[in-house]
Amino acid sequence: MSDQQQGAAPVIYKGLAGVPVDYTAISKVNPETNSLLYRGYPVQELAASVTFEEVAHLLWYGELPDDSQLAAFEERERSLRGLDHEVKHIIDELPLSAHPMDVVRTAVSVIGASDPATPDDSPEANLDKAIRLFAKLPSIVTYDQRRRHELEFVEPRDDLGYSANFLWQAFGEAPELEVVTAFDVSMILYAEHSFNASTFTARVITSTLADLYSAVVGAIGALKGPLHGGANEAVMHAFDEIGTADAAAAWLDAALAEKRKIMGFGHRVYKNGDSRVPTMRDSLERMVEHYDRPDLLELYVALETAMAERKGIKPNLDYPSGPAYHLMGFDTLTFTPLFAASRVTGWTAHIMEQSAANALIRPLSVYNGPEERHVPAKA
Numbered sequence: 001m002s003d004q005q006q007g008a009a010p011v012i013y014k015g016l017a018g019v020p021v022d023y024t025a026i027s028k029v030n031p032e033t034n035s036l037l038y039r040g041y042p043v044q045e046l047a048a049s050v051t052f053e054e055v056a057h058l059l060w061y062g063e064l065p066d067d068s069q070l071a072a073f074e075e076r077e078r079s080l081r082g083l084d085h086e087v088k089h090i091i092d093e094l095p096l097s098a099h100p101m102d103v104v105r106t107a108v109s110v111i112g113a114s115d116p117a118t119p120d121d122s123p124e125a126n127l128d129k130a131i132r133l134f135a136k137l138p139s140i141v142t143y144d145q146r147r148r149h150e151l152e153f154v155e156p157r158d159d160l161g162y163s164a165n166f167l168w169q170a171f172g173e174a175p176e177l178e179v180v181t182a183f184d185v186s187m188i189l190y191a192e193h194s195f196n197a198s199t200f201t202a203r204v205i206t207s208t209l210a211d212l213y214s215a216v217v218g219a220i221g222a223l224k225g226p227l228h229g230g231a232n233e234a235v236m237h238a239f240d241e242i243g244t245a246d247a248a249a250a251w252l253d254a255a256l257a258e259k260r261k262i263m264g265f266g267h268r269v270y271k272n273g274d275s276r277v278p279t280m281r282d283s284l285e286r287m288v289e290h291y292d293r294p295d296l297l298e299l300y301v302a303l304e305t306a307m308a309e310r311k312g313i314k315p316n317l318d319y320p321s322g323p324a325y326h327l328m329g330f331d332t333l334t335f336t337p338l339f340a341a342s343r344v345t346g347w348t349a350h351i352m353e354q355s356a357a358n359a360l361i362r363p364l365s366v367y368n369g370p371e372e373r374h375v376p377a378k379a
């Protein structure tokens with residue numbers, strides 16, 4: 001069969017917009033009701049009442065853990081947090097000009113290349129690899145952020161939960177509860193969002209029967225772009241460019257006149273607001289109060305208001321999470337790696353779902369190049 005569709009003029013679904021390509025039982029994004037469910041639970045309820053570890057368990061096993069399941073899960077995750085010497089060595093070899101997402105991508109690739117279980121795609125082996133990556137990503141992200149400031153690696157602590165430990169490893173100080181809570185909420189909100197570009201990339205790679213690590217490496221590449229995960233750091237670059245709230249409207253007019261996309265606004269699925277924004281905005285407001293930075297919230301509101309007036313386009317999750325991570329003390333270039341550390345839970349849940357009911361993902365294209373022609377005979 002050729003790629004070319006026969007008969008009637010072919011319909012092209014550019015960007016696969018609006019095209020359902022498979023079933024998933026992992027999450028439900030409902031733009032009509034502005035809601036997002038993970039395995040049936042509203043994400044806002046999860047953010048208010050459980051930890052990110054419990055959400056990871058929910059995404060992978062389909063159910064929230066009971067007390068003994070959670071204890072076993074946490075013990076396993078905490079035991080896997082360290083980094084092998086070879087991973088640290090390879091990160092050290094990478095130039096500081098490399099974007100932190102390139103570092104994360106490389107480190108995951110090294111972990112995959114060193115794991116003897118890489119070719120084993122049984123559900124048990126894949127779950128083990130998923131927990132391994134989940135546990136190690138905070139070490140990878142913080143190792144890289146700290147080396148850029150010529151600071152020593154902070155070893156993980158097994159007496160701290162995931163988010164408290166992440167902040168401990170990033171800054172080498174016991175984090176305050178309010179900051180841990182805001183960070184944990186961001187991790188929960190970022191964890192899963194159906195067939196977004198990076199998750200779909202992971203599913204495409206999995207559909208060829210390639211291993212889980214290869215699929216995660218591909219997903220990290222897809223997440224890096226500013227139309228997807230890269231937008232959270234781009235929001236902060238825009239805030240830096242704008243400076244103060246009173247400059248936001250004029251900055252926006254100039255940016256729109258230059259046909260620039262305003263990062264942190266708009267969404268392929270939600271056309272009337274991202275269901276996660278109010279929860280993350282609440283966390284941002286707590287951080288603004290905690291760090292006494294009302295100016296940042298004023299700028300946030302000024303740009304959001306100007307964008308609503310001019311384009312009627314609402315913020316997505318990257319808009320409040322960027323400034324929240326800034327207030328917590330993360331480098332701007334680390335924001336997308338934080339997203340990756342969270343989304344690895346969703347990616348790996350989808351990799352396992354794809355493996356369990358696989359079909360090679362291979363759409364058609366409609367050829368519009370030159371008509372058939374022939375190589376001229378050589379004299």
Ligand SMILES: CC(=O)SCCNC(=O)CCNC(=O)[C@H](O)C(C)(C)COP(=O)(O)OP(=O)(O)OC[C@H]1O[C@@H](n2cnc3c(N)ncnc32)[C@H](O)[C@@H]1OP(=O)(O)O
Binds near residue numbers: 264311317318
């Ligand atoms: C967690 C996440 O990954 S969420 C996404 C993060 N990405 C961003 O924040 C990047 C900025 N936003 C965007 O580029 C887009 O809104 C996307 C890529 C997220 C969604 O894009 P699409 O669904 O393809 O929407 P599309 O690009 O068709 O937008 C429709 C119209 O709104 C405009 N528009 C959409 N978003 C924006 C934006 N952020 N700034 C300016 N204009 C925008 C488009 O230019 C287009 O206008 P037109 O019809 O005059 O050409």
Ligand SMILES: O=C([O-])CC(=O)C(=O)O
Binds near residue numbers: 193269317
């Ligand atoms: O769903 C999308 O297109 C983008 C995404 O990953 C998210 O919003 O979390």
